Amino acid sequence: MQLTRPALVFAVVGALAASACTTNPQTGQSEMSKTAMYGLSAAAACGIVGGLTHGSRGARNAALGCGAVGAGVGAYMDYQEKLLRDKLANTQVQVQRVGDQIKLVMPENITFPVNRYDVNTGAQKTLGDVAGVLTQYPDTTITVSGHTDSTGTAQYNQTLSQRRAQAVAGILENRGVATPRVNAVGYGPAQPVADNTTAAGRAKNRRVEILINPKTA
Structure with missing residues (x-):
């Protein structure tokens, strides 16, 4: 089944979210760092634009690139x-x-x-x-x-x-x-x-x- 462009965007952002989670050593629970959270908010917004204009590859590249920007210059x-x-x-x-x-x-x-x-x-x-x-x-x-x-x-x-x-x-x-x-x-x-x-x-x-x-x- 072929995903629609919006679905591809959210799939990309979801994958980024999964990779950004870490385990809290005190609670043993999976958490997302603040840096990753800020980056994913940028990735979601830019990924939607990239997906609508350039398809799945545009969604992925835009989400990755903008996610890095959202996380700060160092991450970029x-x-x-x-x-x-x-x-x-x-x-x-x-x-x-x-x-x-x-x-x-x-x-x-x-x-x-x-x-x-x-x-x-x-x-x-x-x-x-x-x-x-x-x-x-x-x-x-x-x-x-x-x-x-x-x-x-x-x-x-x-x-x-x-x-x-x-x-x-x-x-x-x-x-x-x-x-x-x-x-x-x-x-x-x-x-x-x-x-x-x-x-x-x-x-x-x-x-x-x-x-x-x-x-x-």
């Missing part, structure tokens, strides 16, 4: 972090959480050929996976920053880092991330994370970072 970012960690588990891309921000660090050796800014085929697939998550959670802005080591001239490094940042940003946009959300900036060697006097340190400094920031308004 938690959902994205979990998805990104799953998508990037078999890559060398680092996923870091800094407060309510998520940072993805892409080393040069897996992203670009030496001294070039065309993105490797493997890294393009990885960025496609990242874009897939970002498009599901539109209430963020994305800063893509390029970084180099300190060898070479300052102008060369600045130009290379900017072009690399723009190349990565361009792939995200081509995979569906709205252009106004994305900003690309090159820092050259100005923000090292390791010692530039060693080969290992220079390798760490040659990177692109994708910083995912929750919208403040």
